[in-house]
Amino acid sequence: MTLTTRTIAAPVVPTSGALRPLGIDEVQITGGFWHDRQQVNGEATLAHIEHWLEKEGWLANFDRVAAGSTDTEGRRGREFSDSEIYKYLEAVAWEIGRVGDSVRSAELETRFRAVVDRVAAAQDADGYLNTRFGHAGQQPRWSELEWGHELYCLGHLFQAAVARERTAPGADDGLLGIARRAADLIVDAFGADGIQSFCGHPEVEVGLAELGRVTGDRSYLELSALFVERRGHQTLKDIEFGRAYFQDDIPVRDATVLRGHAVRANYLAAGAVDIAVENSDAGLVDALKKQWQRTVDRRTYVTGGQGSHHQDEAFGEDWELPSDRAYSETCAGIASIMFSWRLLLEGNDARYADLIERTLFNVVATSPSAAGTAFFYANTLHQRTPGEAGSPDEISPRALSSVRAPWFEVSCCPPNVARTFASLAAYVATVDGSGLQLHQFAPATINTVLGDGRRVAVEVETDYPRSGRVVVRVVEAPADEMSLSLRVPSWAAGATLLVGGSSREVAPGYATETRVFSAGDVIELNLPMRARFTRPDSRIDAIRGSVAVERGPEVFALESSGMEGLGSNEEEFSRIEIDDRVQPAETGRVGEADAGARLTVSLRVVPESTEGWPYAPELRAAEDASEDADEDAATFTAELLPYHSWGNRGTSTMRIWLPTVGA
Amino acid sequence: MTLTTRTIAAPVVPTSGALRPLGIDEVQITGGFWHDRQQVNGEATLAHIEHWLEKEGWLANFDRVAAGSTDTEGRRGREFSDSEIYKYLEAVAWEIGRVGDSVRSAELETRFRAVVDRVAAAQDADGYLNTRFGHAGQQPRWSELEWGHELYCLGHLFQAAVARERTAPGADDGLLGIARRAADLIVDAFGADGIQSFCGHPEVEVGLAELGRVTGDRSYLELSALFVERRGHQTLKDIEFGRAYFQDDIPVRDATVLRGHAVRANYLAAGAVDIAVENSDAGLVDALKKQWQRTVDRRTYVTGGQGSHHQDEAFGEDWELPSDRAYSETCAGIASIMFSWRLLLEGNDARYADLIERTLFNVVATSPSAAGTAFFYANTLHQRTPGEAGSPDEISPRALSSVRAPWFEVSCCPPNVARTFASLAAYVATVDGSGLQLHQFAPATINTVLGDGRRVAVEVETDYPRSGRVVVRVVEAPADEMSLSLRVPSWAAGATLLVGGSSREVAPGYATETRVFSAGDVIELNLPMRARFTRPDSRIDAIRGSVAVERGPEVFALESSGMEGLGSNEEEFSRIEIDDRVQPAETGRVGEADAGARLTVSLRVVPESTEGWPYAPELRAAEDASEDADEDAATFTAELLPYHSWGNRGTSTMRIWLPTVGA
Structure with a gap:
């Protein structure tokens, strides 16, 4: 199979599946709830993150490696802090793609390249890249797979490089080369004849899959598949929380529900969908869909949040969902969206888009403050006492639930929110051979080609979720029949679709109008917004x-x-x-x-x-x-x-x- | 004030207070629910504990210090493992006192002395005693008060020495001397002119108080008071869980409720009662009573269990008591009994004895298996899935809730249960100047003197909690009037007291009969046991x-x-x-x-x-x-x-x- 997906400016671009994702050059969110958040993200959050990456010395860790001064005690941050730089780079890459040619884009470009240069300088000659392991005075490479996060960090590096290549193809900043050299190294180190193990924190699986898709190099996909298949056989050491914590208890294809650390579980599941799709592995897809369903039915908060345990940031048992101390980590919400989105592309089922919407509005949007410079790490459903007010200049040692903090000792959430918001337009709509599907509702312009090559352009007007009225105006349509599909959320019983002056009730799922459209045609979805x-x-x-x-x-x-x-x-x-x-x-x-x-x-x-x-x-x-x-x-x-x-x-x-x- | 309490064979012997505790030489439990547990404890649990202390190398840690081989990597166990040896010694001391002269007692005596000898050999010339700190290749003494547990361990040493001195006064095993040398050292090191800090885990406070009471050395009580007063002023470093974790957030006398780590909170509160009583500090007593009451009203499970968080083994907020993952650590239950018992002795209020009973039956009795060789560390109220069956030979890295484990990496609970069961008779009854109070119901013989020196002896007959009938038979009584008081639990509305053929209803609290008693007189309490x-x-x-x-x-x-x-x-x-x-x-x-x-x-x-x-x-x-x-x-x-x-x-x-x- 040829990998032909390099040019779509989206985070996830499978080579097959029911739906083709649209790039952020094909969809722009132009106003409303999500546009406001994208603006705050671009104008405040990205600079806030870079400030903290410098302030905490996590960027300087790369300079130390470049300078060969790793044998001192000076490294700052936790073992996975490199990943925050990569998530930041990914967010900036999407943001540059989002704002297009502009003064702000040029400024972002300068900052982006400066960080890439510091990362590049820290890469070893053979491609190894990590500021915590593998150098003089440090633990050896791959010596602590349970907790070392080396492959996890690389997964985020790959996603950053993919975002960059898809938004600025052939850019001469060198990030894709850095990623490829690191990926080639781990193909050697962990391939079929290499170390028969994997990383305690899944993430490299999705990173490798997309790097394979963007470069056409199947060896990356093959390594990703190896990582997915190796897990679940009690290879990693047992730990206090049990091996379910890093999903090494049950093979992915045998599991019936997500369990253990909620971010890990969802990242792994997302990577497994990628592999299953590329390998046409229907059995694995089916197993993952069942896991998704039971997790949603029994282990998910009404907010879409996942993970009820503080101690191990983990899922509870079925029905173990106390509002008290609900953990519902922001990153678990984002990871759940990654999993759902891949299943949506594969199978075109509105339930995946429903959960994405629920999680976006009630977990991801909850995390950042209105100003975009403080974040909830956990998202409790019940705050019994007002927390202590935090300081905007002080790192939070703990995932306080009642107060948003500017930064955390484990600060995965802020850059994860940033990359999600910057790439959010890619989750709005898809196409297939016969039409366009609108999954999320936001004022938007969509300008794309259907799977069969026919051009289509629409504008979406709505002030959703203020009202439930969503107007799709056709700007350009093929001469012959096509379909426009609008998601009707599961809560929206009684929704109506107004086409050409006639209104009909549409059931939850997708409301589809198939006809010959002309420029100026309008479809209007009305969702009942009664509380x-x-x-x-x-x-x-x-x-x-x-x-x-x-x-x-x-x-x-x-x-x-x-x-x-x-x-x-x-x-x-x-x-x-x-x-x-x-x-x-x-x-x-x-x-x-x-x-x-x-x-x-x-x-x-x-x-x-x-x-x-x-x-x-x-x-x-x-x-x-x-x-x-x-x-x-x-x-x-x-x-x-x-x-x-x-x-x-x-x-x-x-x-x-x-x-x-x-x- | 003279300290005159050395000869009462009980864990807590204040010099003043409403009630005088009785020693285990004055009260024996002779049958029934608790006697069964005492027997299993003496015959199986103590040997089980010693086996694991050897197997895990926690006893051998003392030998390493004695041999001066601390600069190797060989130390086993967590930083507080010494304390398990001391709790074991305390349990054995009580058990020797309980079984009296017998073959089994002699065997226990031999084992006891052998362990004491190994502890003695590890004590430094200046009295310092710890296997984890202060020797070649180790961190310096007192260099990590937040997590080091050095003073915590000594607190348990002191309690062991107190138990020994009160059950075998003047024994030549040397344990009391070891304790005094260590206590004298910390009086110097942490006294008014010493290190202005304290241990992250309270316990030395109760240990010092009782060591002061048993030796008459007020400097120990004074140091204990310093430790109590120093806490709450943010002296210890902030940690992930916040300073409430070790109660360094609010001074003891200003707090309104127990919070943070539930064992620490209760140990501290118990020590504070000791200090308040010895210093006639009515304000502190009052503050502690209010903390107790709000904790019971709002932060306690129906079982009496305390602590709802796994992550920090801590109390939740008021009303945060989900059955799911209820932590309710066994040791927190024991610590709560320690706190309640001290308030009972001080103030003679049945509510304290009520909570003790509830916690004994539903937390402490829940922990050990019927055979006494496996333990719940946590005591959840809701188990949604059957856990994995554990192995009787395998240490548990985690506090599994559904399966009792033989031993834990943090193994505080087994020896804590053991010392509680071995000394349980001391919690059954008390005296004051005018009479005898029966707080817990068990077949027992009680032979003591009232506060004014008059002799009294009774026998208690009951198969409680099978039935609610408790018969107190007078064996010896003073010639003049005295009172016999029997607790009527708060749930026992409609209880009746039968005296001399006439029955009257008695309200929850204490049912008291005051009269001239003669040998052979009987009082019968009937508690309604309808479910x-x-x-x-x-x-x-x-x-x-x-x-x-x-x-x-x-x-x-x-x-x-x-x-x-x-x-x-x-x-x-x-x-x-x-x-x-x-x-x-x-x-x-x-x-x-x-x-x-x-x-x-x-x-x-x-x-x-x-x-x-x-x-x-x-x-x-x-x-x-x-x-x-x-x-x-x-x-x-x-x-x-x-x-x-x-x-x-x-x-x-x-x-x-x-x-x-x-x-």
Whole structure:
């Protein structure tokens, strides 16, 4: 098979599959919710990240290797800090591609090349590249595969080089050459006759797959396949958290659900899809789809967040999803999107796009502050006490849940968010032989060719998620029949599609209009955006008797800051109940444009219960009073805000799941 | 003030307080639930522990120091492994005291002295004693107070020496001398003019306090007070978990609740009570009582277990008590008993004895296997999947919750259980100037003198907790009036006291009979042992809509192993609901005598719900079917067993909190 995907400016470009991804030169997000975030990302976050990479000395680690001064004690950062530089480079590459020719692009280009030069100088003659291993005074190469992260770092290097080559083909900065020399080295070192092991943290699998796709070098794909197949046979040393932590407990094709470290599990699954697709391995694809489904059905928060354990940043058992201390690492959300996106390209099933949307709005968008210079590492669903306010100049030693921090000792999340936002246009739409599919809703221009070579161009107009109206205007269409497909999210029962003056109800999945289109034709999707109560499966014990409030793709939250009077203090906040007989009312926007919708709900604060032992023969507190709610507890209204915007008004308590009156 | 408490054979002997503790020479447990455990502890657990201390090389660490071979890499175990040897010595000392003159006692004596000799040989000339620090090739003394555990280890040494001196006064084994030399050294090193810091893990505070009490040397108490007062001022370095982890966030007397690492928090609080009592510091006592109360009201599981976080073995916020992954470390339960017991002695309030009983039956008794050779480190309240069966010969790298392990890399729990069981008689009863108080119910002989010197002897007959009948028979009584007080647990509303043929209802607290007693007089307490449903405070979100079943002091659990047919597989087990309109029925004993009561409850398995995204507008699974329960789900009965005996029938799923039908 020939690899012919080098020129599509997208992070994932399989050589086969149901759908072809579009490059960020084919799709531009032109306004709205995601464009705002792309702008903040490009204008604030990227510089913020580079500042911290310098400040913490993680960039200087490369200079030390170049200078041969590795035998001192001076290296800074954790063993995987190189990867943050590579994710930063990947983000900048996408950003340069996104903004196109401009002053800002030129400035980014200068910064990009300067960093690449420092990376290049640290590469050994044989291609080895790592600032923590393999040099004088350091541990030998590949001597600590469980925790060393050498291959993990290279995976991110490869993704950066791929992003660069796809957005600036043939650029003379040298990054692709660096990546290829490193990749050739590990093909030798870990190939069929090499070290029969793999990296404790999956990532090189996706990196190698895409590097193979962009260069046409199959040896990279073959090594990626070896890494996927080797895992699961108890090759790595056992560790405190068990081998499931790095998915070395069960072979990928035998597993039934994601488990262990949630980022690792999803990165691995994403790489396995790449390999399965390239090798036409239907059995492996099927196994991965089943794992995806059970993970979504039983191990995913309502936000799309994954991973309930702090200790090992890991998935819990099925139904083990307490809101308390929900970990829901930002990077796990991004990794889940990587996995889902690959399955979407392979199989064209709206459920993958549904989860991507849910995770984008409620995990990825939640992480950065409005200014784009502080981040949630973990994304809890229930904050019981306001955290300590952090300092914008201080690194956070821990993944505080209540306060966004500018940087972390483990700082994977900020550059991961940055590369995701910079490349986000690539996740909006796809094409196949007969038409165009719109998966995510944002104001956009799309200008591409279908799988059979016919040109098509459309404009998307929408202020989604403010409203559910999505207008697709045809700018250029082939002379003959084609299809336009718009995703109808699973929550959007009752959605309608308006074409040529006639409206029809469309079911969740894809609403497809197939006809001869002309320039100026309009398709209008209307999604019902009425706020809704959501109730959990009874097997999720920790949220029994509670509801969440959702509107469109956004999960809403109750936050104490901004509440006044009843319910606003921590003590009262713990005794709030919602009257779910009263439908949430939309109260319009408050404050800045970006703050999103506000929903007014009917609450009460349960009268203070008796203190003392909290386990009694009779119900206490809330339940005590439930039959006399009107007498004992005043009902009041309060506003919920989109979860992704919580924590922007100072430290606060917060909860997504609200106990219902008398539950 | 004179310290005059050296001769009471009990772990805690304050010089003042409302109640005087009784030594294990004054109280013997003669049969029943706790005697069985004491026997297993003495006959199996102690030898098991010594075996592992040798096998893992933790005892040999002392030999290495004695031989001056510390500059090699050979030391085994974690930095606190010395403490396990000291806890073992403490347990053996109590056990020798418990069994009295006998062949077994002589054998224990030999083993005890052999270990003491090895410890003695490792002590430096100036009294310093630690196998991990302070010698050639090791880090210097006191160079890592956050994590080094040097003072922590000495605290356990002091408790061991105290146990020995109180059970074998003046013994020539040398242990007390070792302890005093080490204590004198740290009085110099950390005294008022010494290092202005303290140990990351509290424990030396209680050790020093008791060593002061047993030797009459006030400098030990004064150093203990310094350690208590120094903590809370951010002296130790900040760590990933924050300074609350080792209680260096808030001074002890300013804190309002226990927080951070649950063992550390309780050990510190126990030491602070000791200091407060010795210094007549009513303000400190009051602060500690308030901390105890809020911790019990808001941060304690129904089992008495404390600490909900795995990551930092720490308390959660108020009401953060998910059954999922409840950590509830065995040692935290023991530490909580240490704290409660000191408050009981100080203030004579039944609530402290109530929590001790709850924690003994449902945390401490849960840890060891029936054979006494495997232990739960953590005590989860909800086991969703059966764990892997462990090996009896294999150390556990992790605190598995579903399987008891023979030993751990951090193996604090087994010797902590052992010393608690061996000294348990000391927690049964107390005296004051006017009478005797019975706090825990077990067949026992008590032979002591009241605070005013009058002799009293009683026998306690009971098969508690099988029945609630507790008979106290007077064997010897003073000629004039005295009081006999029996605790009435808080759950025992409707209890009656039968004296001289007349019965009266007695309220929770203490039922006291004051009169002139004669030999042969009998008081009979009857506690209502009907099984009861217990419901949680609504602020504990994670168990809303569920009930627990309790009977007497025992919390019951549903375990899948032993269930047959409906509900016994993991998938069905996750869909079980209880019909709480049907009172649990006692079905008598099954199997071995010690297995405890069985309670039959009415359950149903909710019909399998639709798979797919588990958050929907309508209730799913359980709730879907609740109105048609009779049609959709067959009701069946199953037996609950005491939580402390779960996990003895093979790997299993288990839950304490059971969702109620239609909740």
